[in-house]
Amino acid sequence: MRISGPESPRIATCVLGSLPPARLAVLRDFLCADGTVIDRGLALYFPAPGSYTGEDVLELHGHGGDVVQQMVLESVLLAGARLARAGEFTERAFLAGRLDLAQAEAVADLISAGSKQAVRAAQATLGGEFSRRIQTLVEELTALRVQLEASLDFADEDIAEMEPALVARALERLEERVTVTLQAAARGVRLRDGLRVVLAGAPNVGKSSVLNRLAGEERAIVTPVPGTTRDVIRETLTIGGATVELLDTAGIRHSDDVVEQAGIARAVQQMRQADLLLLIEDDSAPEPRAPMDIEPDLDRLVVRNKVDLSGRAPGVFHAGVRVSALSGAGFDALCEAIASRAAHLVGDGQFTARRRHVEALDECLQCVRAARGTQCRAGGTELVAEELRRAQLALGRITGSVSSDDLLGRIFASFCVGK
Secondary structure, three states: OEEEOOOHHHHHHHHHOOOOOEOOOEEEEEEOOOOOEEEEEEEEEEOOOOOOOOOOEEEEEOOOOHHHHHHHHHHHHHOOOOOOOOOHHHHHHHHOOOOOHHHHHHHHHHHHOOOHHHHHHHHHHHOOHHHHHHHHHHHHHHHHHHHHHHHHHOOOOOOOOOOHHHHHHHHHHHHHHHHHHHHHHHHHHHHHHOEEEEEEOOOOOOHHHHHHHHHOOOOOOOOOOOOOOOOOEEEEEEEOOEEEEEEEOOOOOOOOOHHHHHHHHHHHHHHHOOOEEEEEEEOOOOOOOOOOOOOOOOOEEEEEEOHHHHOOOOEEEOOEEEOOOOOOOOHHHHHHHHHHHHHHHHOOOOOOOOHHHHHHHHHHHHHHHHHHHHHHOOOOHHHHHHHHHHHHHHHHHHHOOOOOHHHHHHHHHOOOOOO
16 A cells, blocks of 8 residues: 655654554554554555655555555544555656656556566656657757747847858758657557457458357357458457457448448548558459558558358468468467568567657658658748647647647546556
């Protein structure tokens, strides 16, 4: 049980009889308000600012029974504490400057990590790897802004304006580095959230059957009637060590059914947001082919289903993988192909990131590109400086140097209680 705040020493005296020595685990009785012993366990006291939250912190390590824990909790609350909100300890650590916002989010990422690689990446973010990259970009932006804005703010002074060629090279380098960081953050999002793999294809090719076979259970309804799947069905799996979110979608075809049209619209939307399409085709059809509405530039893996009907051998072929969702033939090869694509899309996964980080980096990149465009058109220094200011504000939202109460509330509300 963790108690944080300036009243922690007084609460320790009430519950333990006296304040334990700093940073030393001691065996103590945990007491009721009337002095009755509830439990006996270890007590640790961390005086501010050398604690997780930066405040005075008391930790009580007792036995795990539900009733005895509840009795100790009641004693602590009677002494003046209150129950913590979800994520409040980490929020206080952020507000005290112990962690920046990206590191604070990595605490939740570490807890929810679904693979060993995700654990290592979350630990790297918690250790400041992602934040250091953002800080490097901020420093480059700041240095360039200082030189540009000095010539604006002190136009009457003898301050030489930066040569246009030097500004152009600095902006080009900055765009390259923001792009590299954005790509790394996108890989970090895939590592944290899992690869979005959408099953797409015409009706009755066996998309739902493929999902069920990969999931190992009947997650989607399968019938001979075309258009059975109307809404998106999601299933999160681990394939080859990679976390994968499978999404089964409505079959793509022209339909006069209003409900089916809505399902098809959702399917198209999910496909556009996918990291990888599993393009399911009927291997027993005379001419297996993809629906015309699937965009050609989406990353895809062709899966020819129903080899039990076509008589062809299951496994890898030149365009993809042949399988039978009925018998399971070829699914080992399919899982290997998905894992291989996942490894390529996630890459080394040096740190975890969130979609808001990617959005902020993308905004920063667009601002830098706008600054380059303005500078190339011989635009005013004021406009270039303004775009760089906006770029720096976007980066500040990642680490929390620029934030709002609403943003902080939404972030820490996603944490579990006690973190």
